[in-house]
Amino acid sequence: MKNAAQKRVDAGTIEKAIAALHAKLGNKVVTSMEVRRQHANTTTWLPNEAADAVVYAASTEDVQDAVRIAAEHKVPVIAFGTGTSLEGHVNAPMGGICIDVAQMNEVLAVHAEDLDCVIQPGVTRKKLNEYLRDQGLFFPIDPGADASLGGMAATRASGTNAVRYGTMKDNVLSLKAVLPNGEVIRTASRAKKSSAGYDLTRLFVGSEGTLGIITELTLKLSAIPESVSAAVCPFKSVEGACQATIATIQSGIPVARIEFIDAMAIRATNNYSKLNLAEAPTLFLEFHGSEAGGKSRPSASATSRPSSAAGRCNGRRKPKNARSSGRRGTMHISQ
Numbered sequence: 042m043k044n045a046a047q048k049r050v051d052a053g054t055i056e057k058a059i060a061a062l063h064a065k066l067g068n069k070v071v072t073s074m075e076v077r078r079q080h081a082n083t084t085t086w087l088p089n090e091a092a093d094a095v096v097y098a099a100s101t102e103d104v105q106d107a108v109r110i111a112a113e114h115k116v117p118v119i120a121f122g123t124g125t126s127l128e129g130h131v132n133a134p135m136g137g138i139c140i141d142v143a144q145m146n147e148v149l150a151v152h153a154e155d156l157d158c159v160i161q162p163g164v165t166r167k168k169l170n171e172y173l174r175d176q177g178l179f180f181p182i183d184p185g186a187d188a189s190l191g192g193m194a195a196t197r198a199s200g201t202n203a204v205r206y207g208t209m210k211d212n213v214l215s216l217k218a219v220l221p222n223g224e225v226i227r228t229a230s231r232a233k234k235s236s237a238g239y240d241l242t243r244l245f246v247g248s249e250g251t252l253g254i255i256t257e258l259t260l261k262l263s264a265i266p267e268s269v270s271a272a273v274c275p276f277k278s279v280e281g282a283c284q285a286t287i288a289t290i291q292s293g294i295p296v297a298r299i300e301f302i303d304a305m306a307i308r309a310t311n312n313y314s315k316l317n318l319a320e321a322p323t324l325f326l327e328f329h330g331s332e333a334g335g336k337s338r339p340s341a342s343a344t345s346r347p348s349s350a351a352g353r354c355n356g357r358r359k360p361k362n363a364r365s366s367g368r369r370g371t372m373h374i375s376q
């Protein structure tokens with residue numbers, strides 16, 4: 042957000058910068074108000090503060106050209122992935138140039154045997170997972186929105202799968218970035234083991250475009266689990282849900298997702314989605330593992346009666362041994 046000392050770049054300077062951009066990048070530069078507003082924050086209560094021009098970059102070289110021109114004219118640069126960030130990240134309170142990398146959306150390489158891939162920053166997580174599906178691999182970080190992987194790295198995105206797979210900080214192995222002076226750096230190699238040098242990858246992950254613009258990412262991949270099952274578990278109290286979560290993780294149960302929704306939010310969900318979930322603090326869980334793991338999963342609470350709805354199994358792919366009542370392949374948690 043703008044503070045009192047921050048002013049928009051003066052009109053003369055920005056005009057010169059845009060003329061230089063047009064000369065170098067032609068019709069990749071767009072200045073229509075509609076496009077500029079679409080590239081500023083649209084998802085929060087914050088006001089929409091548009092940049093002065095949007096550059097649709099198609100390559101690292103385009104990003105370098107735009108960044109160099111911005112540096113020469115001393116105008117701000119705002120990177121843009123898909124614009125799903127929720128805190129006004131893509132606003133341009135002082136004006137400047139928005140660099141949209143959505144067209145840099147190629148999967149460059151998949152190294153299935155090494156469980157990693159190399160992609161351009163505009164690839165979205167859904168597109169990557171569609172691409173990987175045939176190979177039995179997936180990229181597990183899921184922030185809900187179909188965000189770009191460059192934007193997800195820049196915001197150190199997490200999501201419901203973080204319990205098992207971590208966040209972007211655990212899944213970016215290396216990246217290529219254009220620095221504010223136009224220089225290109227690569228932060229690491231694909232090798233998992235390296236004890237030398239600064240960990241620049243982690244410095245960039247979460248830096249929200251302030252250190253440079255990411256133009257390539259090497260990501261860690263995971264095997265699609267053999268068995269996925271899910272459970273919906275209402276509790277008498279929020280504390281009960283918290284204790285059960287701690288116990289679940291400490292027991293080493295292969296839980297991939299745990300989402301908590303309180304009673305008021307359940308009521309809103311029921312009203313909006315026409316469901317009839319019990320209006321109570323509720324955990325939604327998803328388990329990833331093997332068929333054998335599904336069979337050995339606890340099928341009853343060791344300490345007290347399971348709640349009535351605990352154990353309702355709404356898994357996308359129930360383990361073969363799961364009955365429709367969901368007693369098997371489903372964990373029962375005490376309240």
Ligand SMILES: Cc1cc2nc3c(=O)[nH]c(=O)nc-3n(C[C@H](O)[C@H](O)[C@H](O)COP(=O)(O)OP(=O)(O)OC[C@H]3O[C@@H](n4cnc5c(N)ncnc54)[C@H](O)[C@@H]3O)c2cc1C
Nearest residue numbers: 122123124125126185188189191192193195198199250255
């Ligand atoms: C319904 C919904 C649910 C969400 N749930 C979660 C959640 O559970 N966890 C979570 O972490 N987030 C969540 N988010 C927020 C959002 O999805 C993430 O912040 C996402 O990582 C942003 O990606 P993006 O491509 O939209 O980035 P943008 O919004 O386009 O950009 C975000 C920031 O990254 C910078 N940036 C973008 N691309 C680059 C690049 N190539 N190089 C350098 N900087 C760049 C931008 O300048 C900006 O500062 C949610 C959003 C929605 C709408």
